Amino acid sequence: xxxxxxxxxxxxxxxxxxxxxxxxxxxxxxxxxxxxxxxxxxxxxxxxxxxxxxxxxxxxxxxxxxxxxxxxxxxxxxxxxxxxxxxxxxxxxxxxxxxxxxxxxxxxxxxxxxxxxxxxxxxxxxxxxxxxxxxxxxxxxxxxxxxxxxxxxxxxxxxxxxxxxxxxxxxxxxxxxxxxxxxxxxxxxxxxxxxxxxxxxxxxxxxxxxxxxxxxxxxxxxxxxxxxxxxxxxxxxxxxxxxxxxxxxxxxxxxxxxxxxxxxxx
Amino acid sequence: xxxxxxxxxxxxxxxxxxxxxxxxxxxxxxxxxxxxxxxxxxxxxxxxxxxxxxxxxxxxxxxxxxxxxxxxxxxxxxxxxxxxxxxxxxxxxxxxxxxxxxxxxxxxxxxxxxxxxxxxxxxxxxxxxxxxxxxxxxxxxxxxxxxxxxxxxxxxxxxxxxxxxxxxxxxxxxxxxxxxxxxxxxxxxxxxxxxxxxxxxxxxxxxxxxxxxxxxxxxxxxxxxxxxxxxxxxxxxxxxxxxxxxxxxxxxxxxxxxxxxxxxxxxxxxxxxxxxxxxxxxxxxxxxxxxxxxxxxxxxxxxxxxxxxxxxxxxxxxxxxxxxxxxxxxxxxxxxxxxxxxxxxxxxxxxxxxxxxxxxxxxxxxxxxxxxxxxxxxxxxxxxxxxxxxxxxxxxxxxxxxxxxxxxxxxxxxxxxxxxxxxxxxxxxxxxxxxxxxxxxxxxxxxxxxxxxxxxxxxxxxxxxxxxxxxxxxxxxxxxxxxxxxxxxxxxxxxxxxxxxxxxxxxxxxxxxxxxxxxxxxxxxxxxxxxxxxxxxxxxxxxxxxx
Numbered sequence: 021x022x023x024x025x026x027x028x029x030x031x032x033x034x035x036x037x038x039x040x041x042x043x044x045x046x047x048x049x050x051x052x053x054x055x056x057x058x059x060x061x062x063x064x065x066x067x068x069x070x071x072x073x074x075x076x077x078x079x080x081x082x083x084x085x086x087x088x089x090x091x092x093x094x095x096x097x098x099x100x101x102x103x104x105x106x107x108x109x110x111x112x113x114x115x116x117x118x119x120x121x122x123x124x125x126x127x128x129x130x131x132x133x134x135x136x137x138x139x140x141x142x143x144x145x146x147x148x149x150x151x152x153x154x155x156x157x158x159x160x161x162x163x164x165x166x167x168x169x170x171x172x173x174x175x176x177x178x179x180x181x182x183x184x185x186x187x188x189x190x191x192x193x194x195x196x197x198x199x200x201x202x203x204x205x206x207x208x209x210x211x212x213x214x215x216x217x218x219x220x221x222x223x224x225x226x227x228x229x230x231x232x233x234x235x236x237x238x239x240x241x242x243x244x245x246x247x248x249x250x251x252x253x254x255x256x257x258x259x260x261x262x263x264x265x266x267x268x269x270x271x272x273x274x275x276x277x278x279x280x281x282x283x284x285x286x
Numbered sequence: 287x288x289x290x291x292x293x294x295x296x297x298x299x300x301x302x303x304x305x306x307x308x309x310x311x312x313x314x315x316x317x318x319x320x321x322x323x324x325x326x327x328x329x330x331x332x333x334x335x336x337x338x339x340x341x342x343x344x345x346x347x348x349x350x351x352x353x354x355x356x357x358x359x360x361x362x363x364x365x366x367x368x369x370x371x372x373x374x375x376x377x378x379x380x381x382x383x384x385x386x387x388x389x390x391x392x393x394x395x396x397x398x399x400x401x402x403x404x405x406x407x408x409x410x411x412x413x414x415x416x417x418x419x420x421x422x423x424x425x426x427x428x429x430x431x432x433x434x435x436x437x438x439x440x441x442x443x444x445x446x447x448x449x450x451x452x453x454x455x456x457x458x459x460x461x462x463x464x465x466x467x468x469x470x471x472x473x474x475x476x477x478x479x480x481x482x483x484x485x486x487x488x489x490x491x492x493x494x495x496x497x498x499x500x501x502x503x504x505x506x507x508x509x510x511x512x513x514x515x516x517x518x519x520x521x522x523x524x525x526x527x528x529x530x531x532x533x534x535x536x537x538x539x540x541x542x543x544x545x546x547x548x549x550x551x552x553x554x555x556x557x558x559x560x561x562x563x564x565x566x567x568x569x570x571x572x573x574x575x576x577x578x579x580x581x582x583x584x585x586x587x588x589x590x591x592x593x594x595x596x597x598x599x600x601x602x603x604x605x606x607x608x609x610x611x612x613x614x615x616x617x618x619x620x621x622x623x624x625x626x627x628x629x630x631x632x633x634x635x636x637x638x639x640x641x642x643x644x645x646x647x648x649x650x651x652x653x654x655x656x657x658x659x660x661x662x663x664x665x666x667x668x669x670x671x672x673x674x675x676x677x678x679x680x681x682x683x684x685x686x687x688x689x690x691x692x693x694x695x696x697x698x699x700x701x702x703x704x705x706x707x708x709x710x711x712x713x714x715x716x717x718x719x720x721x722x723x724x725x726x727x728x729x730x731x732x733x734x735x736x737x738x739x740x741x742x743x744x745x746x747x748x749x750x751x752x753x754x755x756x757x758x759x760x761x762x763x764x765x766x767x768x769x770x771x772x773x774x775x776x777x778x779x780x781x782x783x784x785x786x787x788x789x790x791x792x793x794x795x796x797x798x799x800x801x802x803x804x805x806x807x808x809x810x811x812x813x814x815x816x817x818x819x820x821x822x823x824x825x826x827x828x829x830x831x832x833x
Binding site for chain 1: 608612615616619620623624625684686688689691692693694695696697698699765
């Protein structure tokens with residue numbers, strides 16, 4: 021399958037008041053890529069995601085998805101996009117199935133199809149027994165699974181994931197990783213944003229590191245490692261973001277904890 | 287954090303508490319934190335009409351003030367029949383008020399599982415934590431009782447003497463113990479058999495019931511006095527043994543009237559023994575209770591899909607586009623399940639159902655039922671329409687308002703139609719059933735002659751819904767704002783304006799009905815206006831690109 025350009029950011033900048041959050045991002049993404057989108061807190065990762073999802077307005081530059089400028093093309097491109105938000109804010113008095121079917125229908129699925137798919141997918145996670153229970157009674161991990169299924173149920177071509185593995189157990193993490201890999205093999209594009217470097221390192225076939233509103237590194241993990249002569253993505257991350265005093269900070273932290281008189285124990 | 291007077295009082299018995307194997311200092315610290323948090327909490331009864339300035343510290347005081355007013359209800363009973371009757375009803379009312387308050391406002395404390403992860407992981411012994419819980423509730427309920435009985439007590443001192451007061455004080459202590467223990471025991475029972483979601487639903491309905499019960503109950507009580515003979519003598523029936531307030535009535539009869547014959551003695555015994563037994567039982571069952579509480583933290587087990595409902599059918603009937611149908615169904619679920627929404631909306635709907643009849647009763651007590659039948663009093667049904675504004679205002683709020691991200695990331699064709707669907711869902715799922723009941727009763731009272739009027743009123747209500755939406759919300763998305771912002775500047779004025787508009791509708795209806803065939807003409811005109819304005823209000827706009 022020939023890789024197509026599905027997503028293209030050109031000279032993307034964004035200001036919140038006087039603060040410039042994105043300082044000119046150029047990025048082309050092709051089908052079949054799993055982009056590990058990483059960067060320190062406040063680097064502008066979420067902002068980029070929100071712009072691409074059409075949640076944020078007032079940016080400069082162009083954002084093209086499926087070859088169309090989203091500022092001009094209207095909302096129809098969203099039909100082919102799936103999204104797992106970072107915070108699991110959901111209408112939690114809906115049942116798992118109701119929520120998934122509702123979302124599926126928002127993307128234009130027929131309710132019967134959405135419901136069948138929802139139940140079958142839940143079954144894959146052994147969650148069929150709670151498919152008609154309200155989301156408010158779900159644990160964090162279960163909610164996360166529901167969100168992941170919900171983002172995929174309408175068979176999107178581009179999937180934006182923001183910390184998707186939050187709260188999942190090791191087995192589920194493995195399932196999701198393989199699911200993402202196979203989706204990519206079948207030509208889907210995955211935009212994966214996370215702080216957990218080990219996972220990003222293993223899962224992505226391309227890593228984009230955002231620092232202070234600019235792309236600081238872009239390439240496969242091997243290329244990045246080659247360049248910096250360091251062993252892990254974590255180390256690469258630390259080096260590029262210029263953070264090398266973690267030991268110093270940790271020492272001060274422990275000093276404060278162990279300082280002072282122990283309080284009188286009750 | 288501030289010092290609490292109640293805790294200083296508690297310090298007096300610190301020795302006694304310490305001897306029960308409870309760490310007094312720790313318990314006091316826990317209580318101090320909890321009392322501070324309570325002050326920042328708004329009691330249920332005020333959630334509906336919270337004022338703009340949230341002066342935290344005074345919330346609880348304010349609610350105490352309301353209880354002082356409620357206390358007025360009790361005064362008439364002090365002068366009715368013999369002690370047995372007086373005090374039985376007196377304690378009956380007191381028990382009702384205190385227990386419903388306990389369930390609605392203090393279930394949170396009783397069922398708090400968060401403090402388990404917080405406190406039980408610390409080096410604090412379990413008994414201390416449990417004791418803090420009980421004492422916390424007792425402090426609260428004592429304050430409430432004090433407020434509630436303030437005015438009746440003053441009246442009682444002057445009319446019945448000091449000794450009466452002392453007995454009352456003693457009996458109230460027993461009553462508080464009984465109420466706390468009873469509520470807790472009921473929870474133990476419920477927790478054993480129901481899932482946590484069920485329990486939350488039950489609490490929710492008690493809260494709703496209480497909000498309605500207080501208004502309706504007050505109306506009933508007032509009317510009871512108009513018809514009651516003030517010199518009733520108590521006659522014993524065997525089933526009275528199962529009514530706790532009667533026990534306390536018996537105790538008063540025994541102590542103050544020296545009526546040792548008959549049932550007063552066994553009743554008094556029950557009055558003293560049962561509360562003590564109940565609290566002892568509660569103390570024994572506390573570990574079980576705590577274990578069952580664990581349920582609240584658990585996830586639910588297998589759930590059955592609820593049986594087929596007609597929402598999908600109504601959606602297809604009332605909404606043309608698929609998106610609109612989708613939101614009709616979504617809004618229906620939200621309105622039926624969201625507890626915060628129900629708590630704010632259902633009581634006013636319940637009152638809407640009752641209000642017209644209060645006016646009917648007044649009319650009957652002045653005139654007669656026969657003249658009511660021929661009167662224009664069926665127009666009181668417009669009082670039901672008054673609730674439309676506040677409810678429509680509530681449709682934009684949800685505790686999960688952040689969940690609305692999903693509308694933004696999905697490819698919705700016409701956002702403007704979403705609210706149309708929500709309003710339809712409100713009208714047909716929530717309001718029409720209520721209105722149908724009301725109409726049935728009205729036709730029964732006023733005969734079939736009022737049916738055209740009822741149709742006109744319904745059209746007016748639909749139009750009012752639309753006007754309310756345009757005046758209050760005019761948002762793009764329902765259920766997308768936090769409840770905390772519910773009292774935004776200007777909404778009080780708007781709601782008042784809506785009441786005036788409702789009144790204008792009623793007035794116009796009355797004027798028109800004096801013309802021959804006026805009602806039919808009005809019906810036609812109103813239908814056209816309603817349908818056209820609905821169409822215009824939600825006409826498809828160009829897709830919005832800017833947010």
